[in-house]
Structures are given as structure tokens and as C-alpha cells.
Amino acid sequence: MTEVLRRGRASLAFGFFTQGVAFALLVTRIPAVQERYGVSDALLPVFLAAVPVLAGVGSVATERLVRRVRPSRLLRWSQPVVLLALLGVGAGDQVAGLAVALGIFGLSVGMLDASMNMLGVSLQRAYGRSIMLSFHAAYSLGGILGASLAWVGAHGELALWVSYLPVVAVLLPAVLVGSRWYVDGEGEPEEAGEAQGVAFRLLLPLCLVMTFAYIGDSTVSNWSAKYVKDVLGGSEQLATVPYNVYMVTTLVGRAVGDVGVRRFGAVAVVRLGALVAACGFAVVAVAPGAWVGMLGFTLLGIGLCVLVPQTFAAAGRLFPGASDAAVARLNIFNYVGFLVGSPLVGALGDAWSYRGAMLVPMALVLVTTVYARSFASGADRYGGGHERPRTVDVGRGSNGL
Numbered sequence: 001m002t003e004v005l006r007r008g009r010a011s012l013a014f015g016f017f018t019q020g021v022a023f024a025l026l027v028t029r030i031p032a033v034q035e036r037y038g039v040s041d042a043l044l045p046v047f048l049a050a051v052p053v054l055a056g057v058g059s060v061a062t063e064r065l066v067r068r069v070r071p072s073r074l075l076r077w078s079q080p081v082v083l084l085a086l087l088g089v090g091a092g093d094q095v096a097g098l099a100v101a102l103g104i105f106g107l108s109v110g111m112l113d114a115s116m117n118m119l120g121v122s123l124q125r126a127y128g129r130s131i132m133l134s135f136h137a138a139y140s141l142g143g144i145l146g147a148s149l150a151w152v153g154a155h156g157e158l159a160l161w162v163s164y165l166p167v168v169a170v171l172l173p174a175v176l177v178g179s180r181w182y183v184d185g186e187g188e189p190e191e192a193g194e195a196q197g198v199a200f201r202l203l204l205p206l207c208l209v210m211t212f213a214y215i216g217d218s219t220v221s222n223w224s225a226k227y228v229k230d231v232l233g234g235s236e237q238l239a240t241v242p243y244n245v246y247m248v249t250t251l252v253g254r255a256v257g258d259v260g261v262r263r264f265g266a267v268a269v270v271r272l273g274a275l276v277a278a279c280g281f282a283v284v285a286v287a288p289g290a291w292v293g294m295l296g297f298t299l300l301g302i303g304l305c306v307l308v309p310q311t312f313a314a315a316g317r318l319f320p321g322a323s324d325a326a327v328a329r330l331n332i333f334n335y336v337g338f339l340v341g342s343p344l345v346g347a348l349g350d351a352w353s354y355r356g357a358m359l360v361p362m363a364l365v366l367v368t369t370v371y372a373r374s375f376a377s378g379a380d381r382y383g384g385g386h387e388r389p390r391t392v393d394v395g396r397g398s399n400g401l
Contacts, residue, residue: 005126008183012119013138015079015178018171019112020142021149022086025164026105027221028150032160033089037098047098051106052335058110059335063328065111066118071324072182075115079175081108083168090160110335114328120309121316121323122185130261136309137254144247185323198319198326205371206311206318207333209270212364213307214337215344216277219361220246220300222342223354227284227293231354234290242297249301257306266310266375273310274368277303281362285355307368308334314375 026033034044065074085108088101120135146167153163224242228234253273260269280299287293315330316323341361348357 004181004183005123007181008119009123009127009131009134011178011181012116012123012183013135015075015116015175015182016120016135016138017142018079018175019082019109019116020139020144021146021167021171022082022142023109024143024146025150025167026086026089028147029154029160029163032154033098036093036160037095039095039098047102049339050099051102051109052338054103054106055110055113056332056335058107058112059114059328059331060110061107062111062114062331063325066115066324066328070184071115071118071122072179072184074111075119075182076176076179078108078111078115079179080172082112083172083175087161087164087168090164110331113334114331117312117331118324118327119182119184121312121327123183124313125185125316125320125323126183130258130266130313132309132313133254133257133261133306136305137251137257140247140251140254140305144244144251147244147247198322198329200329202318203315203326203329205374206315206330209307209368209371209374210311210330210333211337211340212361212368213304213311214334215341216281216300216304216361216365217308218338218341219345219358220297220304223345223349224297227354227358228290232287232290232293234293238290242294245294246297246301249298250305253302253305254309257309260306261310266314267372269306270310270375271369271372273303273306274365274372275303277307278362278366279303281358281365285358285362304365310375318374 030044030048033039039047062071062074082105085101085105089098089105092098092101116135120132124131149163149167152158153160221243224246225239228242229236229239257269276299280296280301280303283296283299284293285296287296312327312330315326319326344360345354345357348354348360
């Protein structure tokens with residue numbers, strides 16, 4: 001059984017890594033996508049907003065599908081669809097084709113995100129200790145690699161399909177092979193009655209934390225370059241650094257975060273992460289120059305990195321009999337935060353000031369400390385951040401292992 005769990009953990013981590021690569025390759029080449037298809041500046045936000053909206057639809061659909069189909073099977077087939085949709089974005093030449101490819105990408109990403117985190121929650125329960133951050137660390141590593149590959153493609157002025165095809169050709173067969181070792185949780189798929197047992201009033205604090213975390217994340221990803229260049233007076237070259245710093249510190253924080261959860265408990269780690277992230281936004285808001293601002297973005301990576309993985313883990317602990325439904329519903333607020341964050345900061349920056357705008361995500365992240373007790377509903381009851389281990393049937397792998 002231990003070997004089954006180890007293989008399940010490794011294969012799932014590779015799934016997270018692959019998703020990080022694919023998503024980064026898409027979002028970092030948006031200017032090239034716009035140029036290839038001749039999408040106007042007025043129409044581009046519509047396309048960009050459609051992806052998270054459809055991803056939310058995919059997450060809702062996943063909640064219903066897992067009543068009949070195990071999450072491992074949904075993940076096994078949604079991940080190749082994401083990769084093929086990415087290739088479709090790079091290979092088309094008509095706006096209608098772009099709309100179809102992005103639509104498929106959005107729907108399949110929603111299913112992929114939900115089912116990945118479902119498996120992560122069930123594996124953490126089987127291990128009996130915190131491992132959720134390690135999966136999201138793999139995602140961060142994939143994001144760094146994907147962004148680096150996108151930079152190579154842009155620097156070499158490669159066509160989108162030339163950049164995407166080798167990546168898809170390598171990752172597609174790899175995830176299909178790796179998916180043979182996915183491990184589902186114990187028992188049968190959740191029934192509709194169990195899913196209805198997920199009381200929204202109990203899940204609401206975690207939904208808010210998820211939303212606030214992604215508002216913070218989207219603020220960094222969408223506004224850090226402009227902020228360093230236009231507000232802090234940095235060079236155009238220096239303006240590309242903050243997001244890279246943020247990604248690296250996110251990876252480092254997630255790589256070591258599980259140790260902190262095991263030793264101090266999820267409540268302490270989440271509370272500390274929120275405080276560090278709030279300090280990061282405060283430093284960014286008052287920074288006299290670009291290098292001090294860089295320190296703020298470093299703190300943001302360290303602080304925000306723990307919130308999302310621990311929120312998924314807390315949902316699984318809060319509803320142990322309906323964890324798949326809880327994760328699917330919680331996952332929707334990932335996209336809510338993504339949709340709200342960038343326009344919110346942009347509107348406040350234009351109407352007020354970008355320094356003042358940074359104080360809004362700071363305040364929202366600070367609210368997370370109020371809800372930190374919601375993260376204690378399972379693991380911290382047993383002391384030291386450990387959960388009671390639960391068995392996993394060795395026949396629960398997606399290939400019948």
C-alpha cells in the first residue's frame with residue numbers, strides 16, 4: 001500500500017507540474033495570441049474573462065460528474081484535453097477557432113483543477129500528514145518552466161504552434177502514462193445526498209480566503225510590471241523581475257510549507273502567511289524605489305503561497321464525507337478571485353492611485369487571519385498539524401491497481 005501511495009503522489013505531482021507548464025505557456029504569450037488572430041484591445045478582455053468563467057462551469061460540472069465517475073478518471077482525460085486545447089490556440093488562424101480552443105481550454109481546466117485537488121486532499125488524508133503544499137510546489141515549478149519556455153519562444157520570434165508543439169508532444173504521453181498510478185480516496189463515489197451535505201455557511205470562510213488569495217495573486221501577475229516601471233521608476237528590464245521573484249519564492253515557500261504545517265499546524269501557518277503577505281503589499285505601497293518594491297513582492301510570494309493549498313486541504317477536513325463536492329465548490333472561488341483582482345486594482349489605480357490600490361488586497365488578505373480558525377476543523381485537533389490516516393484501497397488506482 002505504501003508503494004501505491006508513493007506512486008500516486010508522484011504521478012499527481014507530475015499532473016500539477018504539467019498544468020503549471022500549460023497555463024504559463026498560455027497566459028505569458030497573450031500578446032502573441034492577440035497578434036496572431038488580430039484580436040482588438042476591446043475584444044481581448046472578453047476572451048480573457050471567458051476562460052475563468054468557463055473554468056468555473058467546468059468545476060461545477062465536476063462536482064456532479066464525481067458522483068458517477070472517480071476523480072482520477074476525470075483528471076486522466078481532462079489533462080490531455082487541456083494540452084490539445086493549448087496546441088489549438090497556437091495552431092489556428094481564425095478568431096472563431098480561437099474562441100473554440102479557449103472555450104475548451106477553460107472548461108477542461110476547471111475539471112482539471114477540481115479533480116487534481118480532490119485527489120490531493122484524499123491522498124493527504126491517506127498519508128495522515130500535510131502533503132498538499134508539495135503538489136502546489138510542483139505547479140509553481142511547472143509555471144516557472146512554462147514562463148521560461150514562453151520567453152525563449154518570444155525571444156526567438158517563434159510561431160505559437162512551434163513553441164507549443166514540442167511541449168505537448170512530450171507532456172501528453174507522459175501524463176497518460178503517469179495517470180495509470182493516480183489513487184482515489186476510499187469508498188464509492190460521493191452520492192448526491194452527501195454532496196448536498198456541504199453547508200455553504202460552513203464553507204463560506206474558506207471561499208472568502210480562496211477569493212482573497214487569488215485577488216492578491218492576480219494583482220501581482222497583472223500589475224507588478226507596470227507598477228515597478230510606472231510608479232517606482234524602474235527600467236523596462238527591471239519591470240520583468242518582480243513576477244519571476246514572486247514565482248520563485250512561491251515555489252520555495254510551498255516546497256518547505258508542509259514541514260511547517262506538520263510542526264505548527266495549519267492555523268498558525270495560514271495566519272503567518274496572511275500577515276507576511278499583508279506586509280508585502282504594505283512594502284509595495286510605500287516603497288520609495290524599485291528595489292524596495294522587489295522586497296515587497298518577495299514577501300508576497302512567501303506569504304500567499306500557503307493560502308490556496310491549505311484552503312483546499314481544510315475543505316477536505318471540514319467535510320470528510322463529501323470532500324470532492326467541497327473541493328469542487330471551493331475551486332469556483334479560485335476563478336472569482338482571478339476575475340475580480342485585476343479589474344479591481346486597475347479601476348482603483350486609475351481613479352485614485354496605484355499605491356493606494358495596493359492597500360485593498362492588503363486589507364483583504366488580512367481578513368484571512370480572522371478566518372484562520374476554519375483551518376483547524378480537522379488536522380489541528382490531533383496535534384502538530386497531523387491528520388488521522390485513512391486507508392486507501394489498492395484497487396482505487398485509475399487503472400485498477
